[in-house]
Amino acid sequence: xxxxxxxxxxxxxxxxxxxxxxxxxxxxxxxxxxxxxxxxxxxxxxxxxxxxxxxxxxxxxxxxxxxxxxxxxxxxxxxxxxxxxxxxxxxxxxxxxxxxxxxxxxxxxxxxxxxxxxxxxxxxxxxxxxxxxxxxxxxxxxxxxxxxxxxxxxxxxxxxxxxxxxxxxxxxxxxxxxxxxxxxxxxxxxxxxxxxxxxxxxxxxxxxxxxxxxxxxxxxxxxxxxxxxxxxxxxxxxxxxxxxxxxxxxxxxxxxxxxxxxxxxxxxxxxxxxxxxxxxxxxxxxxxxxxxxxxxxxxxxxxxxxxxxxxxxxxxxxxxxxxxxxxxxxxxxxxxxxxxxxxxxxxxxxxxxxxxxxxxxxxxxxxxxxxxxxxxxxxxxxxxxxxx
Ligand SMILES: Cc1cc2nc3c(=O)[nH]c(=O)nc-3n(C[C@H](O)[C@H](O)[C@H](O)COP(=O)(O)O)c2cc1C
Numbered sequence: 260x261x262x263x264x265x266x267x268x269x270x271x272x273x274x275x276x277x278x279x280x281x282x283x284x285x286x287x288x289x290x291x292x293x294x295x296x297x298x299x300x301x302x303x304x305x306x307x308x309x310x311x312x313x314x315x316x317x318x319x320x321x322x323x324x325x326x327x328x329x330x331x332x333x334x335x336x337x338x339x340x341x342x343x344x345x346x347x348x349x350x351x352x353x354x355x356x357x358x359x360x361x362x363x364x365x366x367x368x369x370x371x372x373x374x375x376x377x378x379x380x381x382x383x384x385x386x387x388x389x390x391x392x393x394x395x396x397x398x399x400x401x402x403x404x405x406x407x408x409x410x411x412x413x414x415x416x417x418x419x420x421x422x423x424x425x426x427x428x429x430x431x432x433x434x435x436x437x438x439x440x441x442x443x444x445x446x447x448x449x450x451x452x453x454x455x456x457x458x459x460x461x462x463x464x465x466x467x468x469x470x471x472x473x474x475x476x477x478x479x480x481x482x483x484x485x486x487x488x489x490x491x492x493x494x495x496x497x498x499x500x501x502x503x504x505x506x507x508x509x510x511x512x513x514x515x516x517x518x519x520x521x522x523x524x525x526x527x528x529x530x531x532x533x534x535x536x537x538x539x540x541x542x543x544x545x546x547x548x549x550x551x552x553x554x555x556x557x558x559x560x561x562x563x564x565x566x567x568x569x570x571x572x573x574x575x576x577x578x579x580x581x582x583x584x585x586x587x588x589x590x591x592x593x594x595x596x597x598x599x600x601x602x603x604x605x606x607x608x609x610x611x612x613x614x615x616x617x618x619x620x621x622x623x624x625x626x627x628x629x630x631x632x633x634x635x636x637x638x639x640x641x642x643x644x645x646x647x
Contacts (some may be wrong), residue, residue, distance in 0.1 A: 292335050330349050332382065333388055459568055478528065529584060
């Protein structure tokens with residue numbers, strides 16, 4: 260953690276409401292995104308060394324990505340690249356715009372370096388997100404790294420109509436990003452996680468794959484991770500966009516295996532493991548106990564071990580056939596290495612940024628370089644699933 264963040268920014272941030280600070284940070288990063296000078300300064304301070312990874316047909320300059328939920332509006336897309344990220348997953352976005360749950364809905368459990376949130380997919384809706392993405396392209400601010408979009412289900416849509424709801428968002432956003440993550444694992448939309456059931460998930464995946472395969476000739480190919488400008492579109496070459504599914508850490512391994520079977524049958528590009536957990540660690544600290552009594556999903560340090568366990572299971576069960584994006588409790592290079600050696604090819608951070616600050620990505624990537632060197636390896640791919 261940088262001295263400035265540890266001693267000045269973080270103590271000041273932590274005296275204020277968590278969501279308020281989040282919104283102010285995104286506003287600042289939105290300004291950074293619009294200013295070439297500010298982006299250059301941030302980039303000079305925080306950019307990470309290259310550590311290339313190639314996965315599901317996309318090239319990542321390093322394996323550390325922004326997790327879903329941080330930038331639900333694509334408000335700061337160009338800033339993530341300046342902060343050193345190798346990719347960013349935007350959203351979750353739903354077909355209908357929605358305000359999410361009443362505030363307060365995000366809480367810090369500081370002693371455990373954790374967060375609890377019950378945001379409930381507050382987002383501007385798929386069409387507004389599409390407009391924002393087009394705007395970044397037209398301004399020439401599209402990042403060089405791959406951009407993913409996390410798709411959720413609108414609260415007003417009943418589970419029986421979920422497939423249509425996901426497909427509507429995907430149809431609008433498909434031409435505008437490099438990969439898509441089907442989120443059926445958020446604990447904060449009533450009954451959403453029931454969509455992890457095999458039959459329900461299969462229906463959603465079938466609907467998305469239909470959209471993926473039946474692309475209008477008016478669409479333009481933007482799948483190159485090098486990001487073409489919308490002003491110079493090329494005709495769609497009908498490449499399907501990589502589709503991944505994001506799973507909850509609270510699934511039993513049997514339930515997880517059913518999803519893996521389906522993911523392989525449906526030839527998904529990979530799995531994102533994991534979302535937040537509804538479980539809570541034991542705590543004798545009154546303050547922590549009070550925070551842990553809040554409803555919502557827990558992220559950060561206490562999620563780390565379970566998320567890694569899920570990643571290891573997926574890797575072993577599929578014999579490495581399904582690429583894994585590992586997420587959950589990564590606050591250091593050691594945590595990222597643990598996920599990679601358990602089977603993840605790429606990793607993501609959210610809560611780690613809150614606790615460790617903006618230098619986190621750079622520190623993780625530098626640390627990964629060191630770990631590879633110490634082991635005589637020259638790529639992340641060689642370390643994936645090596646178990647320790
Ligand atoms: C405030 C907040 C909002 C989130 N929103 C989403 C979301 O919209 N979609 C999603 O798939 N995951 C969402 N997540 C989960 C994160 O993407 C990630 O899976 C989880 O926080 C574990 O990673 P971490 O320990 O690094 O935070 C959210 C997490 C937080 C803390």
